[in-house]
Amino acid sequence: MSGVALPTRRPPRSAALGRVLDPLLVLAVILALWDAAGRWTQGIALATPWETLLYLADLVRTPMFWGHAGATMGAFLLAFALSAVLGLGLGLILGLRRFAGEVAEPILAGFYTIPKVTLYPVVLLLFGLGISAKVAFGVMHGLVPVTLFTLGAVRNLPPVLVRTARVMRLSAGQAMRSVLIPACLPDIVGGLRIGFALSLLGVLIGEMFSSQRGLGFLLVNGLAQHNVRLTTAVVFVIVTGAVLANTLMLRLGRSITHQQ
């Protein structure tokens, strides 16, 4: 999906320097573009990076901000935990029962690509306004990728591993602990990464549509009050948080793959 593989040949020293410098250069270009866009719209549509940081420094000292950030984090963590546990279980069952997996996979893949936002009113009608609707919507986004990745990993398990487990007369529990889970772990971490990103998206969209709390609400509220700095600062917080979490999970996935 992502993480384009790079050649692992040892680079000459100038290239090693470039490896450190180039991403910094990219970061500088992004900041410059952001700054230019902020100046060009004269602070009506977008705050410049410096203004945003100053505003953010004040914002994080207000309890109001932490109330909203806490509401989003709480809903998101619950949605992600539910997506992960249910997705792993479902993926495991559908991966082991081949026929059920074949029946379910296209349905899940179809659900993955539809614009789920149109279903949000149904979620609101069923769960009512409040945190449970947000969590349910987050799970609707995050559950499917975790399930599909787990299903794929279990199904594509090399048959020789299964046979080895049988030859060694491992019990079902032992086979799962020492064969199935380690073999599937890299793919599962990949699925969790996508589930993480999508359940965050689901929670935020829920907050943007109808909620009085959370970072999604703050975004829309900043727009309604023409508070450009607030909107820019919240976007910055969300994007930075998402990128950091994703980088951590990428590292985790790589270290698992290396251990094997």
Added chain:
Amino acid sequence: MPPDRRRLAALLVRVAVLAGAVLLLEAACRAGWIDPLAVIPPSDMVASMLEQLGTEEMHDNIVQTFSTIALAFVLAVGLGTLLGAAIHAVPRLRRALDPLLASYYSVPTFVFYPLLVAMLGLGQAPLVVLGLLSATPAVVISTLAGLDGVSPVLLKVARVQRLSRARTLTAIVLPAAMPRLFSGFKLALSYALIGVIAGEFILSGSGLGYAISFAYQSFDNRAMYGLMLFVLLVAVTANGLLYAYEGRLARRRARS
């Protein structure tokens, strides 16, 4: 069981499961097990959809939404392929951009929408840009993967045959990279569709997404479910067609 029979059996069971779910929902609604204020029977959804499709207002919404999606999709495919080819041609640029590409999809692009509205005003422009922002990276990544996948021996053949650069591109590189490129286009379509409809839904003054959220806010559940069904049917059909075409492309490649 032979694979073909097995695939057919899975298809039949799948259709039966889906049909059963629809029938169950219908029965549950008719019998009053589900609050009629929350969910309406599927047969009513279909009836409402057909009524809605006949109206002038809906016609305008449909044209507007799908022209926005088409514009975002075409721009994303063009821009994404060009960017992908450019990044592929300059290894240093690629190394520098790699962390960005790897983490891009983790960013909920949708949070940029309020900023886009503030910058470009309410209307088609911020929706096109939102669709573009969510769809282009998928095309860039699949273009990179497609170009990486062109086997060096094919390029050597091109050189031995002394093909011009343009001929190499059309006769060798594009056909070899097509399956990967195509899966990027498929993703781009569904991302553009999701982005545009979500944007209309949250904040806009026209389009199908707006019509759904308007119907929800004015407690017109019947209209809301009709419109929802229409949007979902269109999305599933479009994705299903591309999925089937992609499968054919892959099988043809496996044969040759």
